[in-house]
Amino acid sequence: MESAIQSQKEAHRSSEAMDSEMSKLGSNLITKFHVLMRISQIYDSKNVALNQFIQESLLAINTFIQREGTLCLKIVADDIFLNEQRLRYSVEGFNSFKYLVTQWKKRLIGEVLYKEVLNEETLREFIYILMSLEDGREENATLFNEKLRERHISSIEAGPLEVSEMEEGAYTLRKEDSREEAKKVFFETIGTFKEVVTHIKGNQHADVRKLKRLVRKAVHLVMEDESILLGMTAIKNYDEYTFNHSVNVSIYSLAMGRRLGFSRGVLSELGITAMLHDIGKSKIPLEVLNKPGALSDEEWGQMKKHPLTGVEIVLNLKQLGEVNAKMVVGIFDHHLKNDLSGYPKLFRKKRVSLFGRVIQIADAYDAMTTPRIYKKVPFTPEQALAVMLKDRDVCFDSILLKMFIGLVGVYPIGSLVLLDTHEMGIVFRPNPDPQWMDRPQVILVERNKRGKGMKELADLTERNGGNNFKRSIVKTLDPNKYHIDIAKYFL
Numbered sequence: 001m002e003s004a005i006q007s008q009k010e011a012h013r014s015s016e017a018m019d020s021e022m023s024k025l026g027s028n029l030i031t032k033f034h035v036l037m038r039i040s041q042i043y044d045s046k047n048v049a050l051n052q053f054i055q056e057s058l059l060a061i062n063t064f065i066q067r068e069g070t071l072c073l074k075i076v077a078d079d080i081f082l083n084e085q086r087l088r089y090s091v092e093g094f095n096s097f098k099y100l101v102t103q104w105k106k107r108l109i110g111e112v113l114y115k116e117v118l119n120e121e122t123l124r125e126f127i128y129i130l131m132s133l134e135d136g137r138e139e140n141a142t143l144f145n146e147k148l149r150e151r152h153i154s155s156i157e158a159g160p161l162e163v164s165e166m167e168e169g170a171y172t173l174r175k176e177d178s179r180e181e182a183k184k185v186f187f188e189t190i191g192t193f194k195e196v197v198t199h200i201k202g203n204q205h206a207d208v209r210k211l212k213r214l215v216r217k218a219v220h221l222v223m224e225d226e227s228i229l230l231g232m233t234a235i236k237n238y239d240e241y242t243f244n245h246s247v248n249v250s251i252y253s254l255a256m257g258r259r260l261g262f263s264r265g266v267l268s269e270l271g272i273t274a275m276l277h278d279i280g281k282s283k284i285p286l287e288v289l290n291k292p293g294a295l296s297d298e299e300w301g302q303m304k305k306h307p308l309t310g311v312e313i314v315l316n317l318k319q320l321g322e323v324n325a326k327m328v329v330g331i332f333d334h335h336l337k338n339d340l341s342g343y344p345k346l347f348r349k350k351r352v353s354l355f356g357r358v359i360q361i362a363d364a365y366d367a368m369t370t371p372r373i374y375k376k377v378p379f380t381p382e383q384a385l386a387v388m389l390k391d392r393d394v395c396f397d398s399i400l401l402k403m404f405i406g407l408v409g410v411y412p413i414g415s416l417v418l419l420d421t422h423e424m425g426i427v428f429r430p431n432p433d434p435q436w437m438d439r440p441q442v443i444l445v446e447r448n449k450r451g452k453g454m455k456e457l458a459d460l461t462e463r464n465g466g467n468n469f470k471r472s473i474v475k476t477l478d479p480n481k482y483h484i485d486i487a488k489y490f491l
């Protein structure tokens with residue numbers, strides 16, 4: 001036990017020593033593997049569409065092997081170790097990181113040793129054998145090696161996943177910075193929420209205690225620095241729409257609630273209410289929910305029931321603790337609209353509750369800026385805000401809407417902007433200083449590279465030798481016109 005702690009500590013220490021070049025090579029490698037693993041599930045191994053991805057991955061992996069002699073990729077708890085050094089994950093690499101860990105873990109593969117540089121054929125075989133392994137089969141590593149040998153590949157060796165009893169301990173030994181913590185909370189919340197929804201769908205008992213715990217963590221993060229969690233909302237389509245959407249609405253609501261001066265307790269209630277705002281949709285058949293065309297009257301009727309169904313579900317959630325009227329009403333209200341022209345229809349006029357008004361805004365903004373089956377090209381953040389402003393009297397509380405615009409900024413996180421240096425940038429983080437609201441941090445994007453060619457982060461308050469700003473925003477651009485996948489920059 002003690003030696004396990006010791007080795008964790010050592011691993012931790014040596015990971016700190018991983019130089020930045022190695023880190024870059026490593027992250028690049030994981031990203032390339034991620035893409036290749038995904039692509040391999042779409043095309044068969046002989047498809048020419050694969051060539052480019054094979055080449056890119058090959059370059060990444062062979063560069064590493066040429067430098068280090070061999071490459072051992074190992075998964076320990078939720079971390080990836082490359083030749084015994086822990087790879088630190090980055091915002092831009094998180095999705096790939098997570099994908100690789102999940103996919104390998106699912107197949108109980110914990111380690112792969114690449115003994116020499118690979119050729120195209122070997123890499124191709126490797127990926128297809130890996131992805132064809134059945135989930136959860138204990139003998140997968142052996143099977144993997146057998147299949148490699150059958151194809152006369154001796155340069156790669158796979159090992160099984162070792163489940164360490166220290167997983168929990170390893171987690172606490174590490175001191176996370178807020179951004180990493182935020183990513184964890186974000187992804188964990190999506191996963192946990194998904195579980196809750198699945199249980200509700202199947203009329204099973206849904207335990208929401210973990211979800212409540214995660215919301216409390218999110219409240220803590222928002223109190224510390226709202227921009228970190230807000231940045232997570234730019235990751236659209238991480239998973240099925242409903243899950244990602246619910247978590248995003250919760251984040252926007254929390255950030256608004258914080259500006260409204262809510263206490264931590266009230267913020268937690270708001271966060272969980274926002275997360276559950278569409279829970280009623282779990283009772284609507286998927287064919288209706290994901291229907292690409294217009295809904296029939298009957299289907300629309302079903303759809304309109306979701307706020308009320310949501311209330312019923314929440315009232316039946318045992319572990320939610322004392323069910324608070326604010327939460328129930330917040331869910332009931334979220335489609336009422338400011339002038340009560342929405343749904344459900346009311347018999348007696350009332351004012352939309354504060355929780356309801358906050359959630360309406362967060363809900364509309366996130367729904368508009370996310371691609372959907374029936375609307376593949378979403379609004380840009382700027383377009384969405386413009387639509388909301390136009391509808392403000394009918395749909396929203398205009399004071400809260402103004403506050404929301406202040407929150408997401410003049411250039412909301414995820415906006416694509418043209419700079420006076422002719423570079424393009426993606427707004428990554430608003431400037432915390434209100435006087436520099438128009439000078440956020442941006443990720444520089446290379447033009448005409450379809451979102452690839454990720455470059456460095458630039459702070460637009462940076463000045464040249466003289467007193468001039470190095471870069472300034474000229475205008476916002478529509479990422480769809482430039483084929484830029486914004487989400488990729490936040491994963």
Ligand SMILES: [Fe+2]
Binds near residue numbers: 335
């Ligand atoms: Fe809804």
Ligand SMILES: [Fe+2]
Binds near residue numbers: 367
């Ligand atoms: Fe919604």
